[in-house]
Amino acid sequence: MAAQTFDMIVIGAGPGGYVAAIRGAQLGLKVACVEREHLGGICLNWGCIPTKALLRSAEVFHLMERAGEFGLKAENLGYDIDAVVKRSRGVAKQLSGGIGHLFKKNKVTTIMGEATLAGNGKVSVKTDKGTEELTAKNIVLATGARARQLPGLEGDGKRVWTYKDALQPPHMPKKLLVIGSGAIGIEFASFYNTLGAETTVVEVLDRVLPVEDAEISAFAKKSFQKQGMKILEKSMVKQLDRSADKVVAHIESGGKVEKHTFDTVISAVGIVGNVEGLGLESLGVKVDRTHVVTDEFCRTGVDGLYAIGDVAGAPWLAHKASHEGVMVAELIAGKHAHPVKPESIAGCTYCNPQVASVGLTEAKAKEAGHDVKVGRFPFIGNGKAIALGEAQGLIKTVFDAKTGELLGAHMVGAEVTELIQGYVIGQKLETTEQDLMETVFPHPTLSEMMHESVLDAFDRVIHI
Numbered sequence: 001m002a003a004q005t006f007d008m009i010v011i012g013a014g015p016g017g018y019v020a021a022i023r024g025a026q027l028g029l030k031v032a033c034v035e036r037e038h039l040g041g042i043c044l045n046w047g048c049i050p051t052k053a054l055l056r057s058a059e060v061f062h063l064m065e066r067a068g069e070f071g072l073k074a075e076n077l078g079y080d081i082d083a084v085v086k087r088s089r090g091v092a093k094q095l096s097g098g099i100g101h102l103f104k105k106n107k108v109t110t111i112m113g114e115a116t117l118a119g120n121g122k123v124s125v126k127t128d129k130g131t132e133e134l135t136a137k138n139i140v141l142a143t144g145a146r147a148r149q150l151p152g153l154e155g156d157g158k159r160v161w162t163y164k165d166a167l168q169p170p171h172m173p174k175k176l177l178v179i180g181s182g183a184i185g186i187e188f189a190s191f192y193n194t195l196g197a198e199t200t201v202v203e204v205l206d207r208v209l210p211v212e213d214a215e216i217s218a219f220a221k222k223s224f225q226k227q228g229m230k231i232l233e234k235s236m237v238k239q240l241d242r243s244a245d246k247v248v249a250h251i252e253s254g255g256k257v258e259k260h261t262f263d264t265v266i267s268a269v270g271i272v273g274n275v276e277g278l279g280l281e282s283l284g285v286k287v288d289r290t291h292v293v294t295d296e297f298c299r300t301g302v303d304g305l306y307a308i309g310d311v312a313g314a315p316w317l318a319h320k321a322s323h324e325g326v327m328v329a330e331l332i333a334g335k336h337a338h339p340v341k342p343e344s345i346a347g348c349t350y351c352n353p354q355v356a357s358v359g360l361t362e363a364k365a366k367e368a369g370h371d372v373k374v375g376r377f378p379f380i381g382n383g384k385a386i387a388l389g390e391a392q393g394l395i396k397t398v399f400d401a402k403t404g405e406l407l408g409a410h411m412v413g414a415e416v417t418e419l420i421q422g423y424v425i426g427q428k429l430e431t432t433e434q435d436l437m438e439t440v441f442p443h444p445t446l447s448e449m450m451h452e453s454v455l456d457a458f459d460r461v462i463h464i
């Protein structure tokens, strides 16, 4: 069969690939998207979306437990873990199906199969029916990533879980160990802890959520501990002894190794890029620690070959992948493309309390040589937060003292994953402290705390 020819072939239909494909088609390119497993990638099927569905169930459960505080009665509280998981899988399925409709609407050719680069703009796809040959001047690698498996801590689907197992648990953990306190580890810790699992989190670095501002990590840690979570920082899981109904973890803390018994372990120690089996070596594509090396326009150095999203490295976030997808499609279509600035990509963690940030932490801003002004505003000073029964939280802003540039914003508390976008827009528009102070924030809203945090940095705060 003759090779089908396209203007652009996208490999992988995650938030990087499917967005690149749709944007390319919108710009008049003839686009094919090859996907080996599921439209929507990890994000829609096994990442962002199903975790948020689970966490929503935990949030509602937590609120029901607090019903008395709101003058309400909720008795005989309980949950059905299978039904909670069923809802989460249903949400993922609905969204994954939606990508198929978007592809049809935008006339993107979907090819279900495993793609390999065959050189000179050729892509070979192994499908159920055999091998299909495709060609295009431009190929976009958007093959994503998978869970990192550390020797001895590998998931087994029974007692030691990766994120995929934790999203469709074979049992409800009673005593849970979470290895790693990045966003994925902490979200699962929060979910299972809220549903009653006795949860321990082990973090090798000196604090939980180690990429966040130190003050925010400390605040979040206290909240987790108040909810009964045990947090071990500067600690390392050295070994897991597995048996049918339990796992004995050897945990090194302060130079001593102690054994602790759990019935379930979630290993959340990072991710590795899907770079194998693509034919990258024969094309001379540079790979650094499982990630394709690219320039700021996602070019790999091989003519017409781009890499976007998780396979192209940190930050491993869906919105970074999608933004790169749009940029690459525009570049291919001959439009003016804007590189994505890593410091403008917000990170959100949907634990209880939520955590969100953008830009430099206070420490990083100082390290970069900025003279800083820092503002802080606690949730307890905000009317809406108190009315919602969510008075625990903090909003911190970091400015350059000389120029008034907003260098970073860091938040912990209810709904901060929605609030952060205000600062993201501010940063994109290169706003100064003056603009932010002159902006009128609606009352009563949680967003007023964003205003107050800025006012605090310049000694003008009203409500504390």
Ligand SMILES: Cc1cc2nc3c(=O)[nH]c(=O)nc-3n(C[C@H](O)[C@H](O)[C@H](O)COP(=O)(O)OP(=O)(O)OC[C@H]3O[C@@H](n4cnc5c(N)ncnc54)[C@H](O)[C@@H]3O)c2cc1C
Residues within 6 Å of the ligand: 011, 012, 013, 014, 015, 016, 017, 018, 034, 035, 036, 037, 038, 039, 040, 041, 042, 043, 044, 046, 047, 048, 049, 051, 113, 114, 115, 116, 142, 143, 144, 145, 163, 184, 274, 278, 308, 309, 310, 311, 316, 317, 318, 319, 320, 321, 348
């Ligand atoms: C539990 C969890 C929770 C997360 N929560 C969030 C969150 O709240 N917010 C956020 O921003 N990010 C979150 N992430 C990260 C987010 O899922 C990823 O950053 C995002 O999915 C990356 O998109 P991508 O398009 O680069 O790759 P992926 O989504 O991984 O998609 C890559 C696709 O390529 C396909 N593929 C791979 N190789 C081939 C091949 N050879 N041929 C054909 N197809 C191939 C794969 O099947 C896959 O569908 C989470 C991740 C996890 C695991």
